[in-house]
Amino acid sequence: MHVVVQKFGGTSVATRDMRLRAAAHVESAISDGNRVVVVVSAMGRKGDPYATDTLLGIPDEESVVSARDLDLLMTCGEQISAVVFAGLLRSRGHDVAVLTGGQAGIITTNQFGSSRIVDIDPSRVNEELSLGRIVVVMGFQGITSDGEVTTLGRGGSDTTATALGVALDADVVDIFTDVDGIMTADPRIVSDAKRLHQVTYNEICNLAYQGAKVIHPRAVEIAMQKNIPIRVRSTLTTDPGTLVTSAAQILESHHVLEKPVTGITQTANVTQIELTGDSIDKPSVFAAMAEHGISVDFISVGPSRVQYTVADSDAKLTVRVLSQLGQNPSVLPGCAKIAAVGAGIAGVPGIMAQIVDALEKEGIEILQSADSHTTIWCLIRREQMERAVRALHEAFRLAD
Numbered sequence: 001m002h003v004v005v006q007k008f009g010g011t012s013v014a015t016r017d018m019r020l021r022a023a024a025h026v027e028s029a030i031s032d033g034n035r036v037v038v039v040v041s042a043m044g045r046k047g048d049p050y051a052t053d054t055l056l057g058i059p060d061e062e063s064v065v066s067a068r069d070l071d072l073l074m075t076c077g078e079q080i081s082a083v084v085f086a087g088l089l090r091s092r093g094h095d096v097a098v099l100t101g102g103q104a105g106i107i108t109t110n111q112f113g114s115s116r117i118v119d120i121d122p123s124r125v126n127e128e129l130s131l132g133r134i135v136v137v138m139g140f141q142g143i144t145s146d147g148e149v150t151t152l153g154r155g156g157s158d159t160t161a162t163a164l165g166v167a168l169d170a171d172v173v174d175i176f177t178d179v180d181g182i183m184t185a186d187p188r189i190v191s192d193a194k195r196l197h198q199v200t201y202n203e204i205c206n207l208a209y210q211g212a213k214v215i216h217p218r219a220v221e222i223a224m225q226k227n228i229p230i231r232v233r234s235t236l237t238t239d240p241g242t243l244v245t246s247a248a249q250i251l252e253s254h255h256v257l258e259k260p261v262t263g264i265t266q267t268a269n270v271t272q273i274e275l276t277g278d279s280i281d282k283p284s285v286f287a288a289m290a291e292h293g294i295s296v297d298f299i300s301v302g303p304s305r306v307q308y309t310v311a312d313s314d315a316k317l318t319v320r321v322l323s324q325l326g327q328n329p330s331v332l333p334g335c336a337k338i339a340a341v342g343a344g345i346a347g348v349p350g351i352m353a354q355i356v357d358a359l360e361k362e363g364i365e366i367l368q369s370a371d372s373h374t375t376i377w378c379l380i381r382r383e384q385m386e387r388a389v390r391a392l393h394e395a396f397r398l399a400d
Helices: 016-031 052-056 067-091 123-130 156-167 201-209 217-224 247-252 282-291 312-324 351-361 382-395
Strands: 003-008 035-040 096-099 106-108 117-120 134-138 141-143 149-151 172-177 198-200 230-234 242-245 263-276 297-301 305-311 330-341 368-371 375-381
Touching: 003 016, 003 156, 016 035, 016 067, 016 172, 035 067, 035 123, 035 156, 052 067, 067 096, 067 134, 067 141, 067 149, 096 123, 106 156, 117 156, 123 134, 141 156, 156 172, 156 217, 198 201, 201 217, 201 242, 201 263, 201 330, 217 230, 263 297, 263 312, 263 382, 282 305, 282 312, 297 368, 305 312, 312 330, 330 382, 351 375, 351 382, 375 382
Parallel strands: 003 035, 003 172, 035 134, 096 134, 106 141, 172 230, 198 242
Antiparallel strands: 106 117, 141 149, 230 242, 263 305, 263 330, 297 305, 330 375, 368 375
């Protein structure tokens, strides 16, 4: 049995016109001989009646709502979306089964608001598919082993889709959204950004972690465990979008990318923290960050210096915590992180030289840098971010 998992984001199910377009994609997959599992997000975005952020705003400021109860509230958006979309499919002559995340066999940890999937029992989904039904699953949610309803955090519907794809040994997972696929840069910044036809799992994970928001990196990491291909596609077209797969599969398709850099991405609104001196208690510094829930990034540790970044929103708390440890940090707010990502970076000399040259020509100072096998990061000032992205996109000829 060939299985395709199709995930439709909030904008793809927000209006009747968009739902009809989504239904056409489901019917196309069926006509190709596939059984289809549909994963839906809540309808629309913040401000729309049933969007997750709108639901979170319903309790008034005086209400005391527990994390457990908030998860119950947040799952309402996907329940509405699933029932409405299933009703549309039935009106077009299809037999449909609607399942909550728990009914679809998704078992999670008990961290309300940001649970992780620990197991999936796909037997109920397989049973419904064997009866010839389209299975519509509510994304973003699961249940604990003792039956508590949980949510999976931001990007949770993507995670639902790829986790089901792995459990069902799907041929492909389609992530439908309002863009044509993965771009070489943010098209709002780079007017001649191009759609990527194929990228590796590692490349898209790095692009997503560094600011590209088309798909959640956790979802990609799950698909990578079993080499389940992902296609990032537009609900508005029949274009195949961007294929996310392994480097080996890309080579087998004879689609060899000559350019070492695949894309440029960015993360705004970060603050650089710097500690200097011979008396820095490094373990205590990072333990204190973790204890207060402060996520640190861009970490550079030397004998008498520690540098790292935090979100601008965490900067005041970071300074307060460090002061309590007797540290006097230097703080540089209003920074941005830009990244050049590409599977071909590893082992290729001159990539950093090109980055430095392109940024220096624009008068952009690199405050800090780091690299991995597939990514080179640079920390710069926020007001120079868009200029830097355009400069690197041009330097690596990504529009060609």
